[in-house]
Amino acid sequence: MANRNNSRPIGRELDLEAQRRRAAFLFLAPMIIALFCVAAWPLLRTIYFSFTNTSLTDLYGGEWIGFDNYLRRRELSSGRVVWRGTLADPAWWNAVWNTVRFSVISVFFETVLGLIVALVLNAEFKGRGWVRAAILIPWAIPTIVSAKMWAWMLNDQFGIINDIFIKLGLIERGIAWTASIDTAMTAVLVVDIWKTTPFMALLCLAGLQMIPRDIYEAARIDGVHPVKVFWKITLPLVRPALMVAVIFRMLDALRIFDLIYVLTPNSKATKTMSVISRENLIDFDKFAYGSAQSTLLFAIIAVFVSLYIWLGRVNLSGEGNR
Amino acid sequence: MAEIVLKNVTKSFGSLEVIKGANLRIESGEFMVFVGPSGCGKSTMLRLISGLESITSGELTFDGSLMNNVVPSKRGIAMVFQSYALYPHMKVFDNMAFGMKLAKAGADEVKNRVEEAARLLQIDHLLDRLPKQLSGGQRQRVAIGRAIVRDPRVFLFDEPLSNLDAALRVATRIEIAKLHRNMDDVTMIYVTHDQVEAMTLADRICVLRDGIVEQVGTPSELYDFPNSIFVAGFIGSPKMNFLSAGFAEPFGCATIGIRSEHIEIANSDAEWSGEVVHAEDLGSDTYMFVEIGSDEPLVVRCAGKHRVPWGERIGLKPLSGQLHRFDGAGRPVR
């Protein structure tokens, strides 16, 4: 046994670390290949399509047309100049506005309500387990099912929401919540907030539970008012967890599709970037034009993420706390 | 059965150099203890020998063959961890047999070796249990048993007793000493920050300080002839008394050191005198703390029970030839 490794020069044999690195590479390769196939490659193709005039029926017949899908200057025979392309399309800007409006408002309410629910769940009281189980239900229900459930509850003639409001004397006649231009966005927001607040609450709760109890006890002994405890102790301590949750939610909200597609189909008041892109891609046979719009959405989200990571120095990888 | 030699071994984590050129020879069958304050690089040294960390530069040989790039399982080592590191989902038997099974040993041989090791450690009645059903001491025995089953030529321990309570620690220490006598051809390296453990177990001790080998020697060599103030202060309990400046000048050095048992109470021809500020009666001995105007009170050991003259002034005198003298760099003046 002793002379098994006699007189071998340094570096001929792989040491432990090198062996592990080689294994790591083999382990990572399938995942990287899979992600390349389903993420990187399709993304590159989408971007490529956005510079062509490819159509849905003839995917390989497109020609390179440069930035025309984004912005194109055209001089009419009358000499008037018109701008074409997504960036000159009011429907696109309407979708951008809808998306931003939806994201900011929904994430704001989800954060505030999520924090409130988390504070409730963080208190010691009988039946806490039941409350936690109850708030998991909206999260567990598929988005499409939530959309349908709420569409029914918000129905203009037979909906229970109108019934409640009429009984309370808040309104006189039923409102067509999902169909009316004025209320469609509110309806979408209500459903999204209802469905997603539990998730925010759980993340906030995890943050709250990492705060050591003795901090609160010390504050109580010092006679600090509970409201002050919240602003001066709780909030600063959960803020890092909260910021990560907010950014994830924000990214999720910016790409919303399913809820809006099902709850308020074809409503100008709620159509978001994802919805309008898919409409062009698949339904209207403006495949390349839709590709340009989805590329723009990707660019917007990418810029948002980079800015956030760069400005906020958010430690997304969780590496730091090892 | 294996002589281990480290030649100019260094280890860096990134830009941080943790082991700064260690030279050390560990004799075959020797019980070597690495001791030093926490963070000095003891575990790192052990992990370099085990192969769990790679050596940045220098050479490590077992019986003359280079080990730098040999993976841990091929070095013929076994290791006992501070946290036991038992596989939580395996029964004691499987914990001990895992390595042999991976080496594709026959079922009968595995069974024999595991049962033999279990008998030796008196854990043969626990073989069907899961680690979580064992006490801390039993877990540590299983961890030692798992190491024995590997039939290693080098046995490595990283603070194996730190997670045990005081009584169990002493019992297990004796167990390990016995193990060493039974396996006298196996080289053992044992890491601890506790100098009492080091003194009681070691054939030789290697004192580490900030990634540097400070001194290597038998326990009594280190105790009697420390090579630096650091070793003098680290080995021995209570800590050696150090006096400097005005107290050291008459002895012609920068600092003098004197162990508590080498000071006697002398009312005539006293070297120092001061007030007794505190006393600890340990039953067999009494430690008296005497304020003589130095940085810390002088600790004096008196055998047996002693009537403590609290607040009284007493005279003290070092036993002749037991004084350690150090120069300004902390090296002994001999």
Add this chain to the structure above:
Amino acid sequence: MNRSAADWVRLSAFYALVAIIIVVSIFPFYYAILTSLKSGTAIFRVDYIPVDFSFKNYATVMTGRNFIRSVVNSVLVAGTTVLFALFLAVTASYALSRVRFRGRALLLVTILGVSMFPQIAVLAGLFELVRFLGIYNTPWAMVLSYTIFTLPFTVWVLTTFMRDLPIEIEEAAIIDGATPWVIITKVFMPLLWPALVTTGLLAFIGAWNEFLFALTFTISETQRTVPVAIALLSGASEQEIPWGPIMAASVIVTIPLVVLVLIFQRKIVAGLTAGGVKG
């Protein structure tokens, strides 16, 4: 106001808040069940407590229009996707959590980035790929496309779980001569199975609920998954939305999820917060 009165007010306010949270959370689902049990014109009458108990809507859903076929499709697609993702994720997350190598942090952030991809951005490219592979209008189109969100999610969550396993156990295994593959299969997997179940369940829910790809990559009713089937469930005419059957179908596909989620409550909460990712 004396002290005990103030306490009493505070306590009732707290429990009122608790009551509101519970009612708001479960009322919509309760109302869906209630509606699904009505038949005929009873559906157009608003009730707050159940009065009808007719299973006619359920019968309609189960017998008609490929609904069972859709459920089978969904189970198949979600199950396959999850198994595939878990298989790739276990080894990958070992490498990401346990092996030091250059570019690890970058790779982790990239994976996280993929999980935040707007799915619409890959839709055109995936559409082409699906057509190219000849799997348009088959469940395989969904299995392929769902990998884009299940794989990063499972890798991410399992990486955080694996990072928490004690390093010394792995080192003991290394000394015992275990290769990385043996460490994963014989040491880590048995310790991680609760995490695997949780992660798998969360990924399953994600795949079960997916809508955009399922809508885009299927054309015939027999190939649809449940969300698409429910979304496109329509009556004889545009005006006649079959609310009763829709609610019945909704209840059928939601009950198993709710039951699973309630059973695995604690584990799911741990998994969600470890992932920190989407809902």
